Amino acid sequence: MIFLIEYDRRKGLINLTTFDDSERSNAENRRLQIELDLNRRGLGCEVVLLEAVSEEALRRTHRRYFESLRTLTASGSDAVASVDKR
């Protein structure tokens, strides 16, 4: 699956659009359209395409786009604690 992410570094995730694997070209065109529009309006959001087998996988490998700093920090301890279970 292809994920088009619009992300404001301060505010967090603005929008997430999902595309099928077969729609790469559409996704790239859409990414460019959004970026050009943001540029015309003088807005500095990040617009990026990511690919993953599922949204769940994406949220695991790119948590920055989906979680707050507090949640990420708290999860640091959880991640270490969970090592016991391996």
Added chain:
Amino acid sequence: MLGARTPTGMAQPSKTQIDRLGDRLKKGSPNESDLISLDNYRRSFSPAYEAVVRAIRDQLDLEPTGRPGKSTRSIMEKLNRESIRLTQVQDIAGCRVVVSDMSAQELIVALIGAIFPGASVIDRRTKPSYGYRAVHLVPRISGKLVEIQVRTSLQHVWGELSEKSADVIDPDIKYGGGPDFVRDTLLSLSSALKGFEDLEYRIQRLLLQGVHHEIQDELQSFEEKLVKQKRSFAEQCHELMVTLDQIRS
């Protein structure tokens, strides 16, 4: 505009044209033509990127998360930060694999290295980049570089913490700047994680040898150190949370 599309595919701009585009991007406030040119350049990495992801998926049965093209903002920041040319940026396209621990990381890095024998390997575990630890392999596929990041789950947690801190507090945090306490705490966390992972790795190696009487004491000592390292890491995470709340209040 570079690389205007033709029915048979994209035109190939010269290296000089691409680097001149990079020079313009460095100045900030790119115009539409430059954004389109950069997008074309980004898309030129697609075949190489797809080949890398497909190889990892098919030959290693892993599911990397891929980034077919680095964001414009990240490219511009990198050009300014590292004083490099656009054609020298080696992570325009890339993918990320997160594995459980260092034993798994060693294995996956070796396997990926076997698939792409000419890939350069940047081992940030021994030489962290401002605290960032991971292993990056960068194969060249049909003249295009693709960056493969292999992180353990703990290296990944740290990486995400650092990136998010840079997003919401100060972008310089990722590169040694930003508020002293945040930066120092992240470095300290990185060091604690390294200690933890090194111990875990040594325990795993010992267990592979079989727990014989003569190494039982050593194993117990390692496990006690591991518990202390975990506690230290949890405390530092808590301190970081408290500090972040103070900074943002």
